[in-house]
Amino acid sequence: MVMSGSVVAYLVLLGLVMVERLVELVLSTRNARWAMAQGGREVGQAHYRVMTVFHTAFLLACAGEVLVFQRTFPGGVGWLSLAGAVAAQLLRYWAISTLGPRWNTRIIFVPGAEPVTSGPYRLVRHPNYVAVIMEMVFLPLIHGGYLTALLFSLGNAALLLVRIRAEEEALGVEYQRAFADRPRFLPGGSREGP
Template sequence: MVSSELLYVAFVGAVSIERLAELVISRRNARRAFAKGGVEVGQAHFRVMALMHSAFLAACPLEVFALDRPFPGLLGFAALAAALLAQALRYWVIVTLGEQWNVRIIVVPGARPVSGGPYRYLRHPNYAAVIVEMVALPLIHGAWLTALVFSAINAAVLEVRIRAEEAALGPGYAAEMGGLPRLVPGRRAPPPEQRGGP
């Protein structure tokens, strides 16, 4: 019988392969964006982000084996469900953005913000999926230390990433999407002209 540890390694391996496939899509979309005059920003923090994600995928099984983490039963199944939902949200984002989806921040002049799919509810659904994944993927097999450490690092990286992305997208993006919550679904804020106060 296959052990839960080996099944977990296989699952993390499948996620890693999926990430490599995303990089292929991202590179293709980047070429198309640059051909349309796209401008990239945030290269420095992107390198940090890429390193963090690679280290995260390695740390998940490493903690399980090095610290002998057992499969946590119901918590493990709940974490698996959350991880699968995060993947579904990620695919929804990729399909919705089409050629505009990228792991890098590349802004094409004149391109309008996408407001369909998950972007009806959140400004950054892809980052919401990443946040869930950083917690859920390690906890599938009890790697709580990886979940804690990388969630903290990810929060710091996303703080920089989201600011850079929203600044690059400019005032048109802010006007159209600024009323949406960034990462947690909720009520859309009213347009600036309908808000009270100064």
């Protein structure tokens, strides 16, 4: 099978995203050790395993759809999706840098720690999840993977229903008070949702 230049470029991009995820896991492991040393407690271990498999499957599906169905680069939609995927990464790293050692891929809360309300958390409760939602839509659409975008966005919504409830419950009353006036996902949006 001969691959076009755009397919090769897309696969390289997906490879870079995979490397990025591995770096994030290293950072998350380091931050988990820090949190546990501060008396942190972890919740949501069962859904974390599902989430890990889901996100790995997502990246494989992005490549698979393009290769199996021979998707072509969709022109303007592809370029807009690339811009959206880059914006998602910028938002993700704004959230990560704002949380510092408190950022984690797991739900680990440190009892007595003040909620972080600066950076993107001034605007919404869950900017990192906004970045994930954006990525589920835009990353596959860069190269015409509309089935992956649709199916994994639906799956991610179901996963976020479980994860956000577990996280907000674990963070407790101080978190609820600090974020009572902030929407979950969109500035000016609903304070309810998944």
